Amino acid sequence: MELEALDELYRDIILDHCKNPRHANHLDHPDLESQGNNPFCGDEISLQVKLSQGRIVEIGFNGRGCSISQASGSIMAGVIEGKSLEEVGELANIFRDLMKGKALLPNESDRLGELEALSGVREFPIRIKCALLGWSILEDGIKKYSSDNGE
Ligand code: ZN
Secondary structure: OOHHHOOHHHHHHHHHHHHOOOOOOOOOOOOEEEEEEEOOOOEEEEEEEEEEOOEEEEEEEEEEOOHHHHHHHHHHHHHHOOOEHHHHHHHHHHHHHHHHOOOOOHHHHHHHHHHHHHHHHHHOHHHHHHHHHHHHHHHHHHHHHHHHOOO
């Protein structure tokens, strides 16, 4: 997929996140950590999260791979800050629906924020996995955290 195929505004947001990934650091002693890759594209992402009173207060995001996977991971790192794990799960579902081309309810669209910049990716089915990689990794981490903590 060529980034040129995307709407100009969205392309600028994606390029900005590629060049300046948000929360691009490694957290020591995180409450939750997870990593994974997308072998079809060679994308890799690792995440660490610190929680306080059930909310995400610190995020460490590292990765390499294509611009869609890295921009999507960085945008995700930006939007999940301050959110509860439940809210993150809801956002993941909304974003997955967006990628599947499912019509969103107005209150769902309102919650997307910068995630909307990735909406053009759904026209390129092979790259949807790239856009969803960070979210899948985060959800794996949340599942493991919840089972380790008896929730
Ligand atoms: Zn990729």
